[in-house]
Amino acid sequence: MEHPNRLSKIPELAARWRSRDLSDAAYAALYFFIWQIATHGQRFASRKSKNDPRPNASSWVADFDRSVGRELELLLIDRVERYHFLGVIPNVSVALSAWLRGEWPLLLIERIPTPEEVLLMQAAGRRPITVVADYPRLLRPVLKKPNGFAFFVHDLEHAFKFFHDWDLHEGQRKFFGLILQAVRQDLFDPYLGDEVFAEKFDYLISDMNTHVIHSLRFLGAILIECFLRREEKTPRETLSRAAEDEIAALLHALSSCWEFPPAAEKALLRLVNGAFGESDAALIEETVLLAG
Numbered sequence: 001m002e003h004p005n006r007l008s009k010i011p012e013l014a015a016r017w018r019s020r021d022l023s024d025a026a027y028a029a030l031y032f033f034i035w036q037i038a039t040h041g042q043r044f045a046s047r048k049s050k051n052d053p054r055p056n057a058s059s060w061v062a063d064f065d066r067s068v069g070r071e072l073e074l075l076l077i078d079r080v081e082r083y084h085f086l087g088v089i090p091n092v093s094v095a096l097s098a099w100l101r102g103e104w105p106l107l108l109i110e111r112i113p114t115p116e117e118v119l120l121m122q123a124a125g126r127r128p129i130t131v132v133a134d135y136p137r138l139l140r141p142v143l144k145k146p147n148g149f150a151f152f153v154h155d156l157e158h159a160f161k162f163f164h165d166w167d168l169h170e171g172q173r174k175f176f177g178l179i180l181q182a183v184r185q186d187l188f189d190p191y192l193g194d195e196v197f198a199e200k201f202d203y204l205i206s207d208m209n210t211h212v213i214h215s216l217r218f219l220g221a222i223l224i225e226c227f228l229r230r231e232e233k234t235p236r237e238t239l240s241r242a243a244e245d246e247i248a249a250l251l252h253a254l255s256s257c258w259e260f261p262p263a264a265e266k267a268l269l270r271l272v273n274g275a276f277g278e279s280d281a282a283l284i285e286e287t288v289l290l291a292g
Helices: 010-018 024-043 057-066 069-082 090-100 115-123 148-163 166-184 195-206 212-230 241-258 262-269 278-289
Strands: 045-047 083-085 106-109 127-130
Touching: 024 057, 024 069, 024 090, 024 106, 024 148, 057 069, 069 083, 069 090, 083 090, 090 148, 115 127, 115 166, 115 195, 127 148, 148 166, 166 195, 166 212, 166 241, 166 278, 195 212, 212 241, 212 278, 241 262, 262 278
Parallel strands: 106 127
Antiparallel strands: 045 083
16 A cells, blocks of 8 residues: 655655766666555565565665665665565566666656657667656556556566567567658558557557567557458458458558568468468568568
């Protein structure tokens, strides 16, 4: 349960720590700790090993206050890696630790980025981490999350999905780069007037970190749904031949934009006709990884 009196102190602590010219990763980790403590009190963390001291909120904050520079970052890494945190999945700690260690190029921002901005970052191999530190704004919903901390944690969960596996990361980065090329050529513009498609497309480019084939399947599915709505059909009905031809024309345009070889283009076309198989998936994945 959140404690508003404690949460109201977050801006003061955040401003004090921010004024110390911390690294973005250190500032984000401190934001994480003060939210955890403000929300859960002494229950905010638990030790992984009985050889470690029990976590104490006030002494931890005092330790953070008197530490500077690399000493502070090492302290934060130690606390992040040696303790569990109530209500937070381990992937969040992994992401914070990797950021503090300089292993993952996360980007701290203090506003909500647009889906297009997130696409641009991901195509460049980065993920944003949003910190909302103003009170009472931090208590109010941020997009579909209940408060600033939930959105911050959500960003770290996506950072884990984007970076934890190098092959998966490369596939995602290349995929987002291809989508960015298509966006710049306005290839999706004819469909963005459909509000449902536009919302799901925003999800694809900014909030979906998964295997490239899953992402392409999702793109194919939302395109089919878009045309079914155009034709005022239910999801279980089949598209008209004209709609199938228009989707095929779009996929051909995408293949041309992405410089796919003929075999990969044929595999991409099978995404929407029900004939897409494992060999098609393997061919497209290889083609995407070689792109750019």
